[in-house]
Amino acid sequence: MKNTSISEAAAHFGVPESTLRYYEKKGLLPHLRRDGAGRRIFSEFHMTLLQVILNLKRTNMPLDSIRQYVVWVVEGEDTTGLRLDMLLKHRQSVLGEIAGMQQALDGIDIKIGRYEERIENREKGAFEQDDDPRSRDQNHRKEVRL
Amino acid sequence: MKNTSISEAAAHFGVPESTLRYYEKKGLLPHLRRDGAGRRIFSEFHMTLLQVILNLKRTNMPLDSIRQYVVWVVEGEDTTGLRLDMLLKHRQSVLGEIAGMQQALDGIDIKIGRYEERIENREKGAFEQDDDPRSRDQNHRKEVRL
DNA sequence: ATAGGTCTTAAACCGGGGTTTAAGTCAAGC
DNA sequence: GCTTGACTTAAACCCCGGTTTAAGACCTAT
Numbered sequence: 001m002k003n004t005s006i007s008e009a010a011a012h013f014g015v016p017e018s019t020l021r022y023y024e025k026k027g028l029l030p031h032l033r034r035d036g037a038g039r040r041i042f043s044e045f046h047m048t049l050l051q052v053i054l055n056l057k058r059t060n061m062p063l064d065s066i067r068q069y070v071v072w073v074v075e076g077e078d079t080t081g082l083r084l085d086m087l088l089k090h091r092q093s094v095l096g097e098i099a100g101m102q103q104a105l106d107g108i109d110i111k112i113g114r115y116e117e118r119i120e121n122r123e124k125g126a127f128e129q130d131d132d133p134r135s136r137d138q139n140h141r142k143e144v145r146l
Numbered sequence: 147m148k149n150t151s152i153s154e155a156a157a158h159f160g161v162p163e164s165t166l167r168y169y170e171k172k173g174l175l176p177h178l179r180r181d182g183a184g185r186r187i188f189s190e191f192h193m194t195l196l197q198v199i200l201n202l203k204r205t206n207m208p209l210d211s212i213r214q215y216v217v218w219v220v221e222g223e224d225t226t227g228l229r230l231d232m233l234l235k236h237r238q239s240v241l242g243e244i245a246g247m248q249q250a251l252d253g254i255d256i257k258i259g260r261y262e263e264r265i266e267n268r269e270k271g272a273f274e275q276d277d278d279p280r281s282r283d284q285n286h287r288k289e290v291r292l
Numbered sequence: 293a294t295a296g297g298t299c300t301t302a303a304a305c306c307g308g309g310g311t312t313t314a315a316g317t318c319a320a321g322c
Numbered sequence: 323g324c325t326t327g328a329c330t331t332a333a334a335c336c337c338c339g340g341t342t343t344a345a346g347a348c349c350t351a352t
Protein backbone atom coordinates (compact mmCIF):
# COMPACT_ATOMS: atom_id res chain seq x y z
CA MET A 1 0.00 0.00 0.00
CA LYS A 2 3.05 2.22 -0.12
CA ASN A 3 2.69 5.05 -2.55
CA THR A 4 6.09 6.01 -3.78
CA SER A 5 6.93 9.24 -5.55
CA ILE A 6 9.20 9.38 -8.57
CA SER A 7 12.01 10.88 -6.52
CA GLU A 8 11.74 8.13 -3.93
CA ALA A 9 11.62 5.45 -6.59
CA ALA A 10 14.61 6.98 -8.35
CA ALA A 11 16.58 7.14 -5.11
CA HIS A 12 15.57 3.61 -4.17
CA PHE A 13 16.87 2.12 -7.39
CA GLY A 14 19.68 4.57 -7.98
CA VAL A 15 18.48 5.76 -11.36
CA PRO A 16 17.66 9.30 -12.56
CA GLU A 17 14.02 10.35 -12.54
CA SER A 18 14.33 11.13 -16.21
CA THR A 19 14.95 7.44 -16.84
CA LEU A 20 11.77 6.46 -15.04
CA ARG A 21 9.74 8.93 -17.10
CA TYR A 22 11.41 7.62 -20.20
CA TYR A 23 10.54 4.05 -19.23
CA GLU A 24 6.93 4.96 -18.70
CA LYS A 25 6.80 6.61 -22.11
CA LYS A 26 8.31 3.48 -23.63
CA GLY A 27 5.61 1.31 -22.10
CA LEU A 28 7.71 -0.36 -19.41
CA LEU A 29 5.59 1.02 -16.57
CA PRO A 30 1.96 0.46 -17.52
CA HIS A 31 -0.98 1.93 -15.63
CA LEU A 32 1.14 4.27 -13.60
CA ARG A 33 -1.38 6.37 -11.64
CA ARG A 34 -1.15 10.07 -10.85
CA ASP A 35 -2.08 12.00 -7.75
CA GLY A 36 -4.32 15.04 -7.78
CA ALA A 37 -1.48 17.21 -9.02
CA GLY A 38 -0.62 14.87 -11.89
CA ARG A 39 2.40 13.34 -10.18
CA ARG A 40 3.33 9.73 -10.75
CA ILE A 41 2.54 7.27 -7.99
CA PHE A 42 4.60 4.11 -7.93
CA SER A 43 2.57 1.30 -6.34
CA GLU A 44 4.15 -1.76 -4.78
CA PHE A 45 3.44 -3.53 -8.02
CA HIS A 46 5.41 -0.94 -9.94
CA MET A 47 8.30 -1.09 -7.53
CA THR A 48 8.49 -4.86 -7.92
CA LEU A 49 8.12 -4.59 -11.67
CA LEU A 50 10.86 -2.01 -11.75
CA GLN A 51 13.15 -4.36 -9.91
CA VAL A 52 12.53 -6.98 -12.56
CA ILE A 53 13.01 -4.47 -15.35
CA LEU A 54 16.34 -3.40 -13.91
CA ASN A 55 17.43 -7.01 -13.58
CA LEU A 56 16.61 -7.57 -17.21
CA LYS A 57 18.36 -4.38 -18.21
CA ARG A 58 21.49 -5.19 -16.23
CA THR A 59 21.69 -8.38 -18.23
CA ASN A 60 21.43 -6.38 -21.46
CA MET A 61 17.92 -7.21 -22.52
CA PRO A 62 16.83 -4.52 -25.03
CA LEU A 63 14.07 -2.21 -23.81
CA ASP A 64 11.83 -3.43 -26.63
CA SER A 65 11.97 -6.98 -25.32
CA ILE A 66 11.42 -5.81 -21.78
CA ARG A 67 8.34 -3.98 -23.02
CA GLN A 68 7.08 -7.20 -24.60
CA TYR A 69 7.55 -8.94 -21.27
CA VAL A 70 5.63 -6.22 -19.47
CA VAL A 71 2.82 -6.40 -22.01
CA TRP A 72 2.55 -10.10 -21.26
CA VAL A 73 2.48 -9.43 -17.53
CA VAL A 74 -0.47 -7.11 -18.06
CA GLU A 75 -2.21 -9.61 -20.30
CA GLY A 76 -2.35 -11.99 -17.39
CA GLU A 77 -1.90 -15.64 -16.53
CA ASP A 78 -2.46 -16.88 -20.07
CA THR A 79 0.97 -15.56 -20.98
CA THR A 80 2.89 -17.33 -18.25
CA GLY A 81 4.27 -19.79 -20.76
CA LEU A 82 5.44 -17.05 -23.09
CA ARG A 83 7.12 -15.22 -20.25
CA LEU A 84 8.82 -18.35 -18.98
CA ASP A 85 10.02 -19.05 -22.48
CA MET A 86 11.40 -15.59 -22.90
CA LEU A 87 13.22 -15.68 -19.58
CA LEU A 88 14.71 -19.10 -20.30
CA LYS A 89 16.03 -17.93 -23.66
CA HIS A 90 17.36 -14.79 -22.09
CA ARG A 91 19.04 -16.79 -19.38
CA GLN A 92 20.87 -18.83 -21.96
CA SER A 93 21.99 -15.78 -23.85
CA VAL A 94 23.26 -14.16 -20.68
CA LEU A 95 25.22 -17.25 -19.75
CA GLY A 96 26.78 -17.18 -23.21
CA GLU A 97 27.58 -13.53 -22.88
CA ILE A 98 29.26 -14.05 -19.53
CA ALA A 99 31.26 -16.94 -20.89
CA GLY A 100 32.38 -14.77 -23.82
CA MET A 101 33.49 -12.03 -21.49
CA GLN A 102 35.37 -14.51 -19.35
CA GLN A 103 37.18 -15.78 -22.40
CA ALA A 104 38.14 -12.30 -23.53
CA LEU A 105 39.24 -11.58 -19.99
CA ASP A 106 41.51 -14.60 -20.06
CA GLY A 107 43.21 -13.09 -23.10
CA ILE A 108 43.57 -9.80 -21.29
CA ASP A 109 45.01 -11.55 -18.24
CA ILE A 110 47.74 -13.00 -20.41
CA LYS A 111 48.72 -9.51 -21.53
CA ILE A 112 48.66 -8.34 -17.94
CA GLY A 113 51.02 -11.17 -17.06
CA ARG A 114 53.43 -10.17 -19.82
CA TYR A 115 53.42 -6.54 -18.80
CA GLU A 116 54.09 -7.44 -15.18
CA GLU A 117 56.95 -9.62 -16.27
CA ARG A 118 58.46 -6.84 -18.37
CA ILE A 119 58.28 -4.36 -15.56
CA GLU A 120 59.73 -6.95 -13.18
CA ASN A 121 62.69 -7.52 -15.52
CA ARG A 122 63.21 -3.83 -16.01
CA GLU A 123 63.40 -3.22 -12.26
CA LYS A 124 65.72 -6.17 -11.74
CA GLY A 125 68.64 -4.02 -12.88
CA ALA A 126 68.32 -4.97 -16.53
CA PHE A 127 70.61 -2.26 -17.85
CA GLU A 128 69.77 -0.86 -21.23
CA GLN A 129 71.05 -3.24 -23.86
CA ASP A 130 70.72 -0.57 -26.51
CA ASP A 131 74.15 0.76 -25.66
CA ASP A 132 75.77 -2.43 -26.82
CA PRO A 133 77.15 -1.67 -30.30
CA ARG A 134 76.47 -5.22 -31.49
CA SER A 135 72.73 -4.67 -31.17
CA ARG A 136 72.92 -1.28 -32.82
CA ASP A 137 71.25 -1.84 -36.15
CA GLN A 138 69.43 -5.03 -35.29
CA ASN A 139 66.12 -3.37 -34.48
CA HIS A 140 66.44 -0.54 -36.86
CA ARG A 141 62.77 -0.44 -37.91
CA LYS A 142 61.44 0.71 -34.54
CA GLU A 143 60.00 -2.44 -33.06
CA VAL A 144 56.51 -1.84 -31.73
CA ARG A 145 55.75 -4.39 -29.07
CA LEU A 146 52.27 -5.03 -27.86
CA MET B 147 55.45 -11.93 -42.72
CA LYS B 148 51.89 -12.78 -43.71
CA ASN B 149 50.20 -9.96 -45.51
CA THR B 150 46.51 -10.16 -44.89
CA SER B 151 43.85 -8.36 -46.91
CA ILE B 152 40.91 -6.65 -45.28
CA SER B 153 38.55 -9.37 -46.45
CA GLU B 154 40.76 -12.07 -44.96
CA ALA B 155 41.14 -10.18 -41.71
CA ALA B 156 37.40 -9.63 -41.55
CA ALA B 157 36.71 -13.31 -42.17
CA HIS B 158 39.35 -14.35 -39.68
CA PHE B 159 37.82 -12.33 -36.86
CA GLY B 160 34.21 -12.58 -37.95
CA VAL B 161 33.64 -8.85 -38.25
CA PRO B 162 32.46 -6.77 -41.24
CA GLU B 163 35.10 -5.05 -43.32
CA SER B 164 33.34 -1.78 -42.67
CA THR B 165 34.15 -2.16 -39.00
CA LEU B 166 37.85 -2.56 -39.72
CA ARG B 167 37.85 0.55 -41.89
CA TYR B 168 36.00 2.37 -39.14
CA TYR B 169 38.55 1.21 -36.56
CA GLU B 170 41.39 2.46 -38.69
CA LYS B 171 39.73 5.84 -39.06
CA LYS B 172 39.25 5.97 -35.29
CA GLY B 173 42.96 5.37 -34.70
CA LEU B 174 42.73 1.78 -33.47
CA LEU B 175 44.86 0.43 -36.29
CA PRO B 176 47.85 2.72 -36.64
CA HIS B 177 50.35 2.57 -39.49
CA LEU B 178 48.23 0.30 -41.61
CA ARG B 179 50.09 0.06 -44.94
CA ARG B 180 48.59 -0.06 -48.40
CA ASP B 181 49.52 -2.07 -51.48
CA GLY B 182 50.14 -0.56 -54.91
CA ALA B 183 46.43 -0.24 -55.48
CA GLY B 184 45.83 1.51 -52.17
CA ARG B 185 44.40 -1.55 -50.41
CA ARG B 186 45.00 -2.12 -46.72
CA ILE B 187 47.61 -4.69 -45.74
CA PHE B 188 47.22 -6.20 -42.27
CA SER B 189 50.62 -7.25 -40.94
CA GLU B 190 51.07 -9.87 -38.24
CA PHE B 191 51.35 -7.01 -35.80
CA HIS B 192 47.97 -5.70 -36.85
CA MET B 193 46.36 -9.10 -36.63
CA THR B 194 47.67 -9.53 -33.10
CA LEU B 195 46.64 -6.02 -32.18
CA LEU B 196 43.21 -6.65 -33.59
CA GLN B 197 42.85 -9.70 -31.40
CA VAL B 198 43.62 -7.58 -28.37
CA ILE B 199 41.25 -4.84 -29.52
CA LEU B 200 38.44 -7.34 -29.92
CA ASN B 201 39.12 -8.78 -26.48
CA LEU B 202 38.86 -5.32 -25.01
CA LYS B 203 35.74 -4.59 -26.98
CA ARG B 204 34.08 -7.83 -25.93
CA THR B 205 34.59 -6.75 -22.36
CA ASN B 206 32.93 -3.40 -23.13
CA MET B 207 35.90 -1.11 -23.14
CA PRO B 208 34.89 2.07 -25.02
CA LEU B 209 36.66 2.61 -28.34
CA ASP B 210 38.16 5.82 -27.02
CA SER B 211 39.95 3.96 -24.25
CA ILE B 212 41.07 1.28 -26.67
CA ARG B 213 42.50 4.03 -28.84
CA GLN B 214 44.41 5.36 -25.84
CA TYR B 215 45.83 1.91 -25.25
CA VAL B 216 46.90 1.65 -28.89
CA VAL B 217 48.53 5.07 -28.75
CA TRP B 218 50.55 3.85 -25.79
CA VAL B 219 51.54 0.72 -27.66
CA VAL B 220 52.87 2.87 -30.46
CA GLU B 221 54.67 5.15 -28.03
CA GLY B 222 56.74 2.18 -26.93
CA GLU B 223 58.17 0.58 -23.83
CA ASP B 224 58.00 3.71 -21.71
CA THR B 225 54.26 3.28 -21.52
CA THR B 226 54.24 -0.30 -20.27
CA GLY B 227 53.29 0.88 -16.81
CA LEU B 228 50.40 2.94 -18.10
CA ARG B 229 49.13 0.04 -20.16
CA LEU B 230 49.41 -2.38 -17.29
CA ASP B 231 47.56 0.05 -15.10
CA MET B 232 44.79 0.47 -17.61
CA LEU B 233 44.37 -3.27 -18.08
CA LEU B 234 44.32 -3.89 -14.33
CA LYS B 235 41.61 -1.28 -13.84
CA HIS B 236 39.68 -2.66 -16.73
CA ARG B 237 39.98 -6.15 -15.34
CA GLN B 238 38.46 -5.03 -12.07
CA SER B 239 35.61 -3.28 -13.81
CA VAL B 240 34.88 -6.35 -15.92
CA LEU B 241 34.84 -8.58 -12.86
CA GLY B 242 32.38 -6.19 -11.26
CA GLU B 243 30.26 -6.16 -14.35
CA ILE B 244 30.16 -9.94 -14.48
CA ALA B 245 29.28 -10.13 -10.82
CA GLY B 246 26.47 -7.64 -11.36
CA MET B 247 25.11 -9.66 -14.23
CA GLN B 248 25.27 -12.81 -12.15
CA GLN B 249 23.32 -11.12 -9.41
CA ALA B 250 20.66 -9.88 -11.79
CA LEU B 251 20.53 -13.34 -13.27
CA ASP B 252 19.87 -14.79 -9.83
CA GLY B 253 16.85 -12.54 -9.59
CA ILE B 254 15.69 -13.70 -12.99
CA ASP B 255 16.17 -17.32 -12.00
CA ILE B 256 13.81 -16.82 -9.11
CA LYS B 257 11.13 -15.59 -11.49
CA ILE B 258 11.80 -18.54 -13.75
CA GLY B 259 11.29 -20.83 -10.79
CA ARG B 260 7.97 -19.21 -9.95
CA TYR B 261 6.72 -19.44 -13.50
CA GLU B 262 7.68 -23.10 -13.72
CA GLU B 263 5.85 -23.74 -10.48
CA ARG B 264 2.73 -22.01 -11.73
CA ILE B 265 2.68 -23.97 -14.94
CA GLU B 266 3.31 -27.14 -12.98
CA ASN B 267 0.33 -26.41 -10.73
CA ARG B 268 -1.86 -25.51 -13.65
CA GLU B 269 -1.12 -28.81 -15.39
CA LYS B 270 -1.70 -30.77 -12.18
CA GLY B 271 -5.48 -30.58 -12.78
CA ALA B 272 -5.95 -27.32 -10.95
CA PHE B 273 -9.43 -26.61 -12.30
CA GLU B 274 -10.42 -23.02 -12.77
CA GLN B 275 -11.46 -21.59 -9.45
CA ASP B 276 -13.14 -18.68 -11.13
CA ASP B 277 -16.36 -20.67 -11.54
CA ASP B 278 -16.83 -20.92 -7.79
CA PRO B 279 -19.40 -18.23 -6.92
CA ARG B 280 -17.79 -17.62 -3.51
CA SER B 281 -14.67 -16.26 -5.17
CA ARG B 282 -16.68 -14.14 -7.55
CA ASP B 283 -16.02 -10.62 -6.41
CA GLN B 284 -12.87 -11.25 -4.41
CA ASN B 285 -10.43 -10.21 -7.12
CA HIS B 286 -12.60 -7.68 -8.78
CA ARG B 287 -9.85 -5.21 -9.69
CA LYS B 288 -8.06 -7.46 -12.12
CA GLU B 289 -5.06 -8.66 -10.20
CA VAL B 290 -1.91 -8.34 -12.30
CA ARG B 291 0.63 -10.86 -11.16
CA LEU B 292 4.25 -10.60 -12.13
C1' DA C 293 37.47 -5.37 -74.15
C1' DT C 294 33.94 -6.19 -71.09
C1' DA C 295 31.88 -8.01 -67.04
C1' DG C 296 32.37 -9.32 -62.15
C1' DG C 297 34.23 -9.06 -58.04
C1' DT C 298 37.01 -6.48 -54.70
C1' DC C 299 38.70 -2.64 -53.24
C1' DT C 300 38.85 2.70 -52.21
C1' DT C 301 36.86 7.25 -50.18
C1' DA C 302 33.85 10.68 -47.69
C1' DA C 303 29.68 11.48 -45.88
C1' DA C 304 25.13 10.41 -44.60
C1' DC C 305 22.37 7.61 -41.96
C1' DC C 306 20.70 4.50 -38.16
C1' DG C 307 19.32 2.47 -33.49
C1' DG C 308 19.68 2.20 -28.70
C1' DG C 309 19.34 4.43 -24.53
C1' DG C 310 18.89 7.91 -22.42
C1' DT C 311 19.56 13.36 -20.92
C1' DT C 312 18.60 18.05 -21.31
C1' DT C 313 15.90 21.99 -22.12
C1' DA C 314 12.14 25.14 -22.01
C1' DA C 315 7.96 26.41 -20.34
C1' DG C 316 4.72 25.77 -17.15
C1' DT C 317 1.81 24.00 -12.65
C1' DC C 318 1.37 23.23 -7.89
C1' DA C 319 1.86 23.03 -2.60
C1' DA C 320 4.25 24.51 1.45
C1' DG C 321 6.77 27.62 4.36
C1' DC C 322 7.90 32.29 5.53
C1' DG D 323 1.06 36.81 -1.23
C1' DC D 324 5.50 35.34 -2.75
C1' DT D 325 9.33 32.54 -3.29
C1' DT D 326 11.27 27.93 -3.37
C1' DG D 327 11.43 23.40 -4.67
C1' DA D 328 9.36 19.40 -6.67
C1' DC D 329 6.90 18.13 -10.19
C1' DT D 330 4.79 18.09 -15.16
C1' DT D 331 5.15 17.96 -20.56
C1' DA D 332 6.97 17.60 -25.43
C1' DA D 333 10.69 18.02 -28.08
C1' DA D 334 15.35 18.52 -28.97
C1' DC D 335 19.67 16.94 -28.23
C1' DC D 336 23.64 13.72 -27.35
C1' DC D 337 26.85 9.73 -27.43
C1' DC D 338 28.23 5.38 -29.04
C1' DG D 339 29.23 2.15 -32.36
C1' DG D 340 28.80 1.15 -36.27
C1' DT D 341 26.39 0.53 -41.35
C1' DT D 342 25.09 2.14 -45.67
C1' DT D 343 25.48 4.74 -49.72
C1' DA D 344 27.37 6.73 -53.78
C1' DA D 345 30.90 7.19 -56.94
C1' DG D 346 34.77 5.50 -58.62
C1' DA D 347 39.43 2.57 -59.45
C1' DC D 348 41.50 -1.74 -60.30
C1' DC D 349 42.52 -6.87 -61.26
C1' DT D 350 41.00 -11.30 -63.35
C1' DA D 351 38.72 -14.50 -66.29
C1' DT D 352 36.26 -15.14 -70.55
